[in-house]
Amino acid sequence: MGCCYSYFCDQDSSSQNGEPSERTPLVNPVSNSINNHQINCDDYLIRNANSLPKKTDEQSALNRILQETATDVIDIAALDSHNLQQHEYLDRMKQYSLKLQQACAANKLPQKNNKSILQDIPQPEKVLMTAPLSSSDISLISSIVNKATTAISDIKIEHKEELVASFQIP
Amino acid sequence: MEKQLDRVMDEVLTVPGISGCIFSDKQGLCIGVKGKASAESAGIMSAIANQVAKLEPDNKSPIIVYENDNQSCIIQQQGDITAAIYKTGII
Numbered sequence: 001m002g003c004c005y006s007y008f009c010d011q012d013s014s015s016q017n018g019e020p021s022e023r024t025p026l027v028n029p030v031s032n033s034i035n036n037h038q039i040n041c042d043d044y045l046i047r048n049a050n051s052l053p054k055k056t057d058e059q060s061a062l063n064r065i066l067q068e069t070a071t072d073v074i075d076i077a078a079l080d081s082h083n084l085q086q087h088e089y090l091d092r093m094k095q096y097s098l099k100l101q102q103a104c105a106a107n108k109l110p111q112k113n114n115k116s117i118l119q120d121i122p123q124p125e126k127v128l129m130t131a132p133l134s135s136s137d138i139s140l141i142s143s144i145v146n147k148a149t150t151a152i153s154d155i156k157i158e159h160k161e162e163l164v165a166s167f168q169i170p
Numbered sequence: 171m172e173k174q175l176d177r178v179m180d181e182v183l184t185v186p187g188i189s190g191c192i193f194s195d196k197q198g199l200c201i202g203v204k205g206k207a208s209a210e211s212a213g214i215m216s217a218i219a220n221q222v223a224k225l226e227p228d229n230k231s232p233i234i235v236y237e238n239d240n241q242s243c244i245i246q247q248q249g250d251i252t253a254a255i256y257k258t259g260i261i
Contacts, residue, residue, distance in 0.1 A: 133235055137244060141233060141255060144182050145248040148193050151174035152201060152251060 172202070179204040182255065189241075190256040196220075196247075207256055215254045219247035 084092075118124040175193070182191045183205050190205030198213030222234050234245040245254040 133233060133244070137257070138233060140185065141244050141246045141253065142231075142248075144178070144191070144255065145231070145246050145251060145253045147178045147181075148175065148202075148253050149249060149251045151172075151178045152193070154174045155172055 175202050176204075187257050187259050188255050189258050192254045194252045194254075196250040196252070201251070205256070207254070211254075212252075215245055216247070216252045219245055219252045223247060 116124075118127075121127055179191055179193075179202055182188060188205070190203075190207030192203045192207040192209070192212055192215060193201040194212035194216045195201055196216060198216035200209040200212035203209045203212070218234060219232075222232050223229075226232060231246055231248045236243040236245075240258065242257045242259075243254060244257060245252065247253075
């Protein structure tokens with residue numbers, strides 16, 4: 001078995017040149033690429049002329065991995081920076097409702113039964129949220145009606161003049 | 171006679187917040203009115219109370235409240251008498 005990376009790799013040159021041993025790295029040491037950065041560009045081209053196609057392959061593979069990772073990962077920090085504007089919300093709402101209607105029509109879903117008794121009230125929650133009549137007002141109006149009923153029942157018609165008038169017909 | 175009713179109406183108007191009151195019979199005839207209230211609205215009050223009573227037949231004397239931002243009108247019908255009071259201020 002080999003090891004991925006070993007601290008002794010650089011020092012243990014004998015094993016690198018010879019047959020693969022237990023200390024032979026499976027992956028080429030990263031130090032190679034780090035060293036390459038330190039050399040001049042021309043030198044790099046000359047010295048690595050033979051290994052250039054291999055390098056580009058590696059580079060493209062790395063790029064591919066990077067791209068795949070970028071497509072797979074959802075960058076939340078980047079999402080936060082994009083704030084939806086009001087008109088964008090409205091646009092999306094229209095778009096989604098249109099899509100929903102199309103989907104409903106395509107699948108022939110039954111229309112939602114709108115049997116609400118408050119359907120003529122645009123915002124029923126506002127009406128339902130209002131505070132009910134206070135108990136003091138209830139007792140007030142009840143007592144007023146009771147008093148008025150008794151007071152009105154006391155009203156009697158008193159006749160002061162004779163309702164039947166007799167004509168003195170000779 | 172109607173002195174008793176007059177006394178009741180005066181008493182009602184002494185309650186803070188009440189600006190007017192009106193009483194009418196089942197047919198909408200105005201029996202008494204005092205304060206900021208119109209005798210012409212007696213018929214409407216009775217009609218409203220009669221209609222609302224049909225909504226909930228089990229409830230003998232429902233209380234109806236009409237309100238706007240600064241005034242409310244509370245109506246109740248009991249027997250043949252419909253009473254309505256105008257109250258200033260939000261309930």
